[in-house]
Amino acid sequence: MAEIYAIISGKGGVGKSTFTAGISAALVSLGKKVLAVDCDIGLRSLDLLLECDEQVVFDWGDVILSRCEPERAVIHGKVDFIAAPRSFEDEFNAENLRKLLTGCYSGYDYIFIDSSAGVGRAFETAAGACDRLIAVTTADNICVRSCAVACADARKLGVTDQRLIINMFEIRPAKKRRLLNLDECIDETGVRLLGVVPFDRVLAYASVTGIKPGEFSPSDRAFDRIARRMTGENVDLICE
Numbered sequence: 001m002a003e004i005y006a007i008i009s010g011k012g013g014v015g016k017s018t019f020t021a022g023i024s025a026a027l028v029s030l031g032k033k034v035l036a037v038d039c040d041i042g043l044r045s046l047d048l049l050l051e052c053d054e055q056v057v058f059d060w061g062d063v064i065l066s067r068c069e070p071e072r073a074v075i076h077g078k079v080d081f082i083a084a085p086r087s088f089e090d091e092f093n094a095e096n097l098r099k100l101l102t103g104c105y106s107g108y109d110y111i112f113i114d115s116s117a118g119v120g121r122a123f124e125t126a127a128g129a130c131d132r133l134i135a136v137t138t139a140d141n142i143c144v145r146s147c148a149v150a151c152a153d154a155r156k157l158g159v160t161d162q163r164l165i166i167n168m169f170e171i172r173p174a175k176k177r178r179l180l181n182l183d184e185c186i187d188e189t190g191v192r193l194l195g196v197v198p199f200d201r202v203l204a205y206a207s208v209t210g211i212k213p214g215e216f217s218p219s220d221r222a223f224d225r226i227a228r229r230m231t232g233e234n235v236d237l238i239c240e
């Protein structure tokens with residue numbers, strides 16, 4: 001049975017979709033079967049990050065509305081992927097999404113639902129459909145405080161198994177008090193740390209340059225470490 005994770009945040013642009021793509025690829029490299037599901041309804045982007053945007057024909061909304069068979073919505077690649085619907089329908093809710101994922105895609109080891117930012121409808125759908133949640137934040141007051149609110153809202157929805165990813169982290173600004181340190185992020189959100197992804201210049205420019213971070217880039221190594229922690233390996237939370 002697949003473990004279903006929702007990837008959420010308070011503020012936008014903190015790296016949810018990048019994390020979803022990175023952790024999915026890292027888990028696949030460890031031999032796991034992974035399905036990435038875009039839940040950023042109307043503003044999807046995971047198809048671009050997984051480089052399969054031109055292959056998108058159907059989305060999970062089409063499956064819920066019986067416009068296509070479940071298998072036809074899956075784009076097979078290193079990471080299997082299902083696109084987000086372009087607009088909301090009443091039927092696109094947590095109950096139907098969970099039913100779909102547990103009923104039709106249960107052969108995966110991991111399913112990641114990439115939510116939109118904040119606590120709107122996409123968040124409720126993703127959080128309500130998951131077993132556990134990964135909250136992504138950057139180490140600044142605005143994003144951390146919003147992340148704490150989103151995590152509290154998810155708890156109200158019954159999602160109490162939560163982990164934190166601190167993304168785009170840089171040690172020097174944190175030491176100079178230009179960014180929060182890791183303890184401050186953990187204390188403010190009240191969520192256990194799963195991992196830290198450093199700021200990676202190549203990743204920041206990748207959507208324009210088309211140049212992907214290499215195998216030993218800081219972000220890639222971080223995704224690998226986090227994937228190993230998720231599979232139960234005892235891996236240090238090293239920050240570079």
Ligand SMILES: Nc1ncnc2c1ncn2[C@@H]1O[C@H](COP(=O)(O)OP(=O)(O)OP(=O)(O)O)[C@@H](O)[C@H]1O
Binds near residue numbers: 040115169
């Ligand atoms: N660790 C990182 N280092 C440098 N740049 C990063 C890192 N993580 C993400 N980015 C960049 O930040 C930008 C936003 O990332 P992304 O789209 O993944 O955020 P998001 O939280 O999914 O946004 P949204 O809330 O709009 O869905 C992208 O340009 C991405 O390349």
Ligand SMILES: [Mg+2]
Binds near residue numbers: 016018040114115
């Ligand atoms: Mg996104």
